[in-house]
Amino acid sequence: WLQEALALRLRELGKEHLDVAQTCYNLASLYRSQGTYEKAEPFYLQALQIRETVLGVNHLLVAQSFYGLAKLYLSQEKYQPAEELCKRALHIREQHFEERPRMLASTLSVLAQIYLGQKKLDQAEKMNERALQIREHASGKEHLHVAVIINNQVEVYHAKGTYQEAEPLIARSLRIHEEILGPELPYTAYSLSNKAENFFLQGMYDQAEFYYKRALAIREQHLGLHHPRTASTYCNIAKLYLA
Numbered sequence: 702w703l704q705e706a707l708a709l710r711l712r713e714l715g716k717e718h719l720d721v722a723q724t725c726y727n728l729a730s731l732y733r734s735q736g737t738y739e740k741a742e743p744f745y746l747q748a749l750q751i752r753e754t755v756l757g758v759n760h761l762l763v764a765q766s767f768y769g770l771a772k773l774y775l776s777q778e779k780y781q782p783a784e785e786l787c788k789r790a791l792h793i794r795e796q797h798f799e800e801r802p803r804m805l806a807s808t809l810s811v812l813a814q815i816y817l818g819q820k821k822l823d824q825a826e827k828m829n830e831r832a833l834q835i836r837e838h839a840s841g842k843e844h845l846h847v848a849v850i851i852n853n854q855v856e857v858y859h860a861k862g863t864y865q866e867a868e869p870l871i872a873r874s875l876r877i878h879e880e881i882l883g884p885e886l887p888y889t890a891y892s893l894s895n896k897a898e899n900f901f902l903q904g905m906y907d908q909a910e911f912y913y914k915r916a917l918a919i920r921e922q923h924l925g926l927h928h929p930r931t932a933s934t935y936c937n938i939a940k941l942y943l944a
Contacts, residue, residue: 722751736929764793806836829854848877890919
């Protein structure tokens with residue numbers, strides 16, 4: 702449907718229209734969610750080029766393009782370009798904090814993940830803490846995106862080796878996901894995987910296997926056998942069996 706919408710808009714509106722840019726952005730985000738990263742990048746770049754040309758470099762829609770590209774590069778572990786683009790998005794969104802706090806929280810959360818990938822753990826923890834504070838105030842403490850930020854903070858605690866600190870956060874994120882989405886949807890698999898990882902890192906292998914397998918079953922069903930997140934779960938279970 703997005704491909705058809707893009708073809709129609711290109712024909713009727715031309716290559717430099719903002720509606721064309723939005724459709725390119727949406728298509729890129731879909732490809733990123735599917736794990737087909739090489740398809741996503743040219744559409745993110747096309748959306749960015751149109752928006753910068755029409756709106757200038759400091760518009761919120763330009764920040765959205767920076768943010769989308771940053772998430773894409775994070776998924777590909779290209780941390781340097783991801784950090785640069787995320788900071789550019791953050792700079793713009795900081796200026797609109799009062800009317801768009803949720804966007805700022807999301808940007809801080811992605812920057813925290815980028816820092817985590819670079820092993821800058823203290824910086825990652827600070828970004829997550831700020832993101833969580835903003836998101837809880839804007840959306841309430843039981844929101845799905847609050848659970849996402851909590852899961853990101855769990856990964857920081859795992860990297861630091863502070864497993865006891867991670868446990869209540871894992872329980873909270875899992876409760877939010879299961880209450881809102883139910884026990885069998887992809888976002889719930891994030892919390893299950895983190896719970897498994899927490900057991901694994903403490904040498905509690907039977908418990909880890911149980912939760913890894915629950916996460917794997919969800920990801921195989923909803924994301925498919927060839928999605929990067931499914932692959933990461935295969936890898937985690939392989940590490941568990943090796944241990």
